[in-house]
């Protein structure tokens with residue numbers, strides 16, 4: 001029975017932004033897709049757009065990944081349809097701007113449920129089929145993963161987890177023929193900023209990439225078996241600087257200048273540094 005299942009690429013958070021761009025990118029390279037998010041109708045429209053380009057119409061699954069049973073529900077839905085992943089893309093995630101003590105506690109915990117717990121569960125749930133099919137896992141973190149983020153504390157910490165977890169899996173699963181790549185974008189204009197409570201404004205142009213550029217880099221990185229992909233030379237340089245800077249510096253000055261929005265919001269100040277802007281998001 002297992003042998004007869006059709007391989008698919010499972011993409012979470014495909015109803016908007018980077019996830020939708022990843023869906024187009026994987027479809028353009030011939031992958032059959034299963035798309036997951038809460039807004040099923042939006043996913044349906046995306047599936048139609050992909051089918052209109054001549055690719056197989058993706059399967060659409062409406063699911064709230066913050067629910068404890070989400071991975072189990074998705075696995076059952078795939079099984080019912082005779083499908084199994086050879087690639088899993090954990091992209092769904094959100095952030096919140098504000099001091100941790102001021103933000104709603106339940107919402108911050110829900111961020112951990114989605115960005116951390118669901119991503120972990122879905123990474124592990126399909127390991128058998130990923131190994132059998134010598135497939136891949138693409139987890140979406142952020143350049144936020146490389147530093148603490150005062151003003152977005154839980155979000156930055158959640159992405160640090162994604163980076164650490166994915167790098168470890170990369171090492172563990174490489175000998176088993178499974179590629180694991182963690183994609184760490186800088187700011188990308190999507191629905192993310194409004195959901196996080198960021199005001200409209202200019203992005204630091206040096207760091208900003210479109211969702212399509214990020215999806216292209218992520219796809220290529222996964223196919224090349226790269227461990228970490230940081231789209232954009234300036235983003236790469238920023239994270240390299242952070243990695244080699246003393247942690248005490250990164251936690252204070254550097255964090256402030258590299259996280260201008262959160263710092264400004266936290267302290268009611270203008271953004272310092274070369275990355276000065278009034279709206280940003282990692």
Ligand SMILES: NC(=O)c1ccc[n+]([C@@H]2O[C@H](COP(=O)([O-])OP(=O)(O)OC[C@H]3O[C@@H](n4cnc5c(N)ncnc54)[C@H](OP(=O)(O)O)[C@@H]3O)[C@@H](O)[C@H]2O)c1
Nearest residue numbers: 013015016017018037038039065093142188190191192282
């Ligand atoms: N935009 C940036 O600046 C940026 C930078 C670095 C990293 N990232 C990361 O990139 C990933 C995608 O972000 P984006 O910018 O594309 O954000 P986005 O435009 O807000 O899209 C987020 C996606 O996640 C889905 N989602 C949210 N909550 C969900 C839930 N409980 N269950 C299922 N799906 C859920 C949303 O779909 P529904 O609302 O339909 O459920 C949507 O498809 C995130 O992990 C984010 O942290 C973003």
